[in-house]
Amino acid sequence: xxxxxxxxxxADVLPLLFKGMATTVRLFACAWVLGMLxxxxxxxxxxxxxxxxxxxxxxxxxxxxxxxxxxQIMVWYFGMPEILPRDIKLWINRGDTEFLFAMIALAxxxxxxxxxxxxxxxxxxxxxxxxxxxxxGLSAFGAxxxxxxxQALRISVPPxxxxxxxxxxxxxxxxxxxxxxxxxxxKAIENLTFRSMEVFVAATLFYLVASLVLxxxxxxxxxxxxxxxxx
Amino acid sequence: MLDILHEYGLMxxxxxxxxxxxxxxxxxxxxxxxxxxxxxSFPLAMLLALARTGSIRWxxxxxxxxVYTFRGxxxxxxxxxxxxxxxxxxxxxxxxxxxxxAAIVVYESAFLAEIVRAGLDGxxxxxxxxxxxxGLSYAQAxxxxxxxQALLNIIPSxxxxxxxxIKATSIVYIIGVQEITFSAQQINSIxxxxxxxxxxxxxxxxxxxxxxxxxxxxxxxxRIRARQLRPA
Amino acid sequence: MPDMIxxxxxxxxxxxxxxxxxxxxxxxxxxxxxxxGPSGSGKSTMIRTLNRLEPIQGGRIFVNGEDIHAVGRxxxxxxxxxxxxxxxxxxxxxxxxxENVMLSPLKVAGxxxxxxxxxxxxxxxxxxxxxxxxxxxxxxxxxxxxRVAIARALAQKSPLILFDEPTSALDxxxxxxxxxxxxxxxxxxxxxxxVTHEMGFAQEVADRIWFMDAGQILEDSLPAEFFxxxxxxxxxxxxxxxxxxxxxxxxxx
Ligand SMILES: Nc1ncnc2c1ncn2[C@@H]1O[C@H](COP(=O)(O)OP(=O)(O)OP(=O)(O)O)[C@@H](O)[C@H]1O
Ligand SMILES: [Mg+2]
Numbered sequence: 001x002x003x004x005x006x007x008x009x010x011a012d013v014l015p016l017l018f019k020g021m022a023t024t025v026r027l028f029a030c031a032w033v034l035g036m037l038x039x040x041x042x043x044x045x046x047x048x049x050x051x052x053x054x055x056x057x058x059x060x061x062x063x064x065x066x067x068x069x070x071x072q073i074m075v076w077y078f079g080m081p082e083i084l085p086r087d088i089k090l091w092i093n094r095g096d097t098e099f100l101f102a103m104i105a106l107a108x109x110x111x112x113x114x115x116x117x118x119x120x121x122x123x124x125x126x127x128x129x130x131x132x133x134x135x136x137g138l139s140a141f142g143a144x145x146x147x148x149x150x151q152a153l154r155i156s157v158p159p160x161x162x163x164x165x166x167x168x169x170x171x172x173x174x175x176x177x178x179x180x181x182x183x184x185x186x187k188a189i190e191n192l193t194f195r196s197m198e199v200f201v202a203a204t205l206f207y208l209v210a211s212l213v214l215x216x217x218x219x220x221x222x223x224x225x226x227x228x229x230x231x
Numbered sequence: 232m233l234d235i236l237h238e239y240g241l242m243x244x245x246x247x248x249x250x251x252x253x254x255x256x257x258x259x260x261x262x263x264x265x266x267x268x269x270x271x272s273f274p275l276a277m278l279l280a281l282a283r284t285g286s287i288r289w290x291x292x293x294x295x296x297x298v299y300t301f302r303g304x305x306x307x308x309x310x311x312x313x314x315x316x317x318x319x320x321x322x323x324x325x326x327x328x329x330x331x332x333a334a335i336v337v338y339e340s341a342f343l344a345e346i347v348r349a350g351l352d353g354x355x356x357x358x359x360x361x362x363x364x365x366g367l368s369y370a371q372a373x374x375x376x377x378x379x380q381a382l383l384n385i386i387p388s389x390x391x392x393x394x395x396x397i398k399a400t401s402i403v404y405i406i407g408v409q410e411i412t413f414s415a416q417q418i419n420s421i422x423x424x425x426x427x428x429x430x431x432x433x434x435x436x437x438x439x440x441x442x443x444x445x446x447x448x449x450x451x452x453x454r455i456r457a458r459q460l461r462p463a
Numbered sequence: 464m465p466d467m468i469x470x471x472x473x474x475x476x477x478x479x480x481x482x483x484x485x486x487x488x489x490x491x492x493x494x495x496x497x498x499x500g501p502s503g504s505g506k507s508t509m510i511r512t513l514n515r516l517e518p519i520q521g522g523r524i525f526v527n528g529e530d531i532h533a534v535g536r537x538x539x540x541x542x543x544x545x546x547x548x549x550x551x552x553x554x555x556x557x558x559x560x561x562e563n564v565m566l567s568p569l570k571v572a573g574x575x576x577x578x579x580x581x582x583x584x585x586x587x588x589x590x591x592x593x594x595x596x597x598x599x600x601x602x603x604x605x606x607x608x609x610r611v612a613i614a615r616a617l618a619q620k621s622p623l624i625l626f627d628e629p630t631s632a633l634d635x636x637x638x639x640x641x642x643x644x645x646x647x648x649x650x651x652x653x654x655x656x657x658v659t660h661e662m663g664f665a666q667e668v669a670d671r672i673w674f675m676d677a678g679q680i681l682e683d684s685l686p687a688e689f690f691x692x693x694x695x696x697x698x699x700x701x702x703x704x705x706x707x708x709x710x711x712x713x714x715x716x
Contacts, residue, residue: 066394066441067434068401071412075434078419079427165302172305173402183307196315204304204312211303360516361553361612365567365619366543375566379557458601 007198013189017199020185021206027103027171027181032164034107039114046119057115064112070173073105077177102174110167117163121156122148154227161218165211172207182206232435235428239418243436246409254409256436262328262403262410263396266335267343267389275336276343281373283344284351294344301341306399310334314406331403339396346388350381384455390448394441401437411436467492467527467623467654468513474521475508475678482508483519484678490656492622495649497665497686498658500675501701506658509675510625513656514545526623543571546616546624550631552608554600560587560611561596564618572620579618586614590644606637613644624648626657660705666690674698 007013045057064072077098081089092100125148133143175184186203190196236243246254253261266272282294301309313334317325325333354377362372404413415433419426468490475483482505490496498506511517512524515531515538524531529541554563564583568574574582587596590610600608609629616624626645630638642664649655649668659665665672665686672689674682674697681695693699 062442063434063438066398066445067437068398068412070401071415071430071434071437074412074415075427075430079430082424082427169303169305172307175307176402176405183305183311186308186311200308200311200315204308207304207308208300212299215299215303355551355553357549357551357553358555361547361549361555362566363539364514364516364542364545364547364549365615366539366571367567368539371539371570375570376555380555383557 007195008202020182024171024182028168030103031106035110038111042115043118061112064109069109069170070176076105077101098177098179102179113163117156117159121152124155125151154225165214232428235432242414255414256411259400259410262400267393267396272336272339275340279344280347283348298341298344301338306338309338327407331408346385350385387448387452394444469525472522475519482678493652494670495655496671497669498673504675505678506675507627510627514542544621546619546621548612548626548629550628552612554608556600559597564615567619586617590614605633606640609641623654628658
């Protein structure tokens with residue numbers, strides 16, 4: 001098996017690779033932002049003292065934690081159009097339907113995990129910390145900013161970064177519904193050219209480098225902000 | 232949803248078996264079970280973890296590269312590689328199931344290795360020191376003192392990883408492995424107009440199995456923790 | 464009397480930090496040496512080099528005539544001839560008291576199960592735990608755990624036991640039971656090196672006292688001399704600190 005770098009750099013292939021990478025990154029970024037927003041909403045909802053709401057959020061979280069991400073994507077892509085009103089369906093179909101549904105599914109999936117990570121961070125800060133902060137004269141905001149958040153984030157951020165890594169890798173599952181992201185593109189180029197080795201190496205390196213950046217970010221955070229000693 | 236389950240329940244469960252090969256959820260469980268344990272991924276993970284916690288530099292490096300690589304790429308890519316490389320390496324055609332299994336074994340070994348390593352690192356340093364002090368060799372200390380404790384402590388994480396593996400197998404239908412997601416795709420192509428029900432039934436299978444296992448893991452975790460906190 | 468331990472110009476560094484600075488001294492067979500000194504002075508480091516839990520970068524250490532740090536030596540065999548008792552007991556929590564004691568006889572000395580079990584029962588009896596033979600470590604008090612640890616060291620049938628602050632992790636009411644076992648061993652002629660702050664024990668049992676500071680043995684004297692007339696100013700300061708700890712009265716308010 002000879003490896004031809006020139007194949008990857010050729011004018012036929014390179015733009016295709018870049019397009020795949022760009023879609024992967026875009027899918028990741030959109031899903032991350034939407035997922036984080038939903039997660040914050042979920043955390044807020046859990047604070048509301050209504051039993052049925054608490055229960056609903058729990059079901060939402062458990063569904064997304066216990067069903068494979070690719071199945072969640074399929075439910076959205078194949079299933080949702082059946083129950084959406086016709087007008088909305090038409091409106092959606094004018095855009096990039098696959099991308100949109102994949103993004104929603106990935107975002108909701110990530111949000112369930114994000115929410116749990118945020119909550120576990122908040123839980124580790126004992127209530128007495130707030131009392132202590134207020135008793136030395138800090139305002140509610142000051143207490144949150146200087147005392148509660150720094151402690152909670154130390155606990156929450158590492159699993160959140162790890163989750164971001166998983167979300168990044170999970171964007172590859174969007175190929176199942178035909179989103180032309182990096183994995184789909186890899187397979188497409190391979191089918192066209194039969195140069196498996198070159199395309200696979202390129203795709204693997206792309207994922208690996210991006211993942212290592214995220215892992216390094218996690219390692220840096222752990223070193224810069226080690227978790228407070230366990231008390 | 233119930234009518235779909237009623238009509239295609241067997242296909243979800245076992246695929247076309249006994250007429251065809253075993254498929255459906257049964258095959259999902261077989262694939263995940265073989266992929267994670269039963270002499271395949273776990274021994275590999277143990278070796279990787281021992282190499283990473285050990286003191287032999289080049290072994291440590293090799294194991295670290297292995298772990299970071301497979302943690303850093305999507306399973307789909309590993310499946311592609313297996314699909315492409317395996318036939319070249321052993322010079323025959325490889326069945327889809329074996330291809331998927333190989334991909335899952337190497338992929339999961341990286342995650343398992345991290346779990347085992349956490350178990351080893353989680354023990355107090357004094358355990359190894361005490362074991363060496365009474366004259367045990369490194370291997371004896373590992374076997375009699377360190378591993379029995381570490382492996383007990385990581386059982387809940389192993390169950391959680393089994394859940395992850397079950398979920399991960401849902402992607403191997405792309406190379407034609409007849410597990411439950413494959414069944415759902417087939418049923419969907421027969422039914423055409425009831426996709427939501429079909430895929431919700433599919434989701435329900437995973438949901439029930441994984442939720443039960445996750446709760447089992449939590450229960451184990453609580454039990455093992457309670458054991459450790461027993462009054463001294 | 465021949466030497467049990469012979470330290471010759473031992474040097475150890477942690478990175479830039481000179482943890483043991485040209486330590487040279489001997490312990491004779493049957494002697495009890497108590498090592499004391501301020502925190503961070505290198506007591507643990509020194510005692511841990513004696514069974515090669517810590518490597519050294521210079522000098523040599525002979526135990527029973529064997530060069531402990533020589534390359535190519537079967538360190539497991541050498542270690543089996545040296546008992547070590549830790550501050551944190553370090554019992555194996557998944558094994559019962561009896562199994563903790565049996566492990567070395569079984570795996571290193573190659574005894575049969577029956578022999579090892581009998582030996583363990585006898586030793587646990589000796590440290591006053593005949594009634595707790597099959598207890599798990601978590602079911603034992605700190606003092607009891609430390610006595611099991613001593614029995615575990617005795618099971619190696621070694622003529623030498625090293626103790627690194629064996630009573631420091633114990634509640635005060637349990638210190639006595641452990642010290643009395645150690646006194647018994649000393650009376651039976653066991654060679655012992657004991658890092659401890661228990662000055663009463665030192666006065667009563669020790670043949671010699673080593674005072675360490677900054678990685679050196681600054682003073683090596685008989686207990687009577689050491690307590691009545693310490694030579695080194697730092698030893699004097701140390702003694703006044705442990706014997707009459709400064710209380711709240713000297714705090715600046
Ligand atoms: N693994 C290590 N890495 C770096 N420095 C170390 C290490 N272990 C010990 N030291 C340093 O070596 C010095 C001696 O430590 P050692 O534990 O021997 O002191 P010690 O006399 O036993 O004190 P203590 O009474 O607190 O137990 C200390 O300054 C300590 O910080
Ligand atoms: Mg010490």
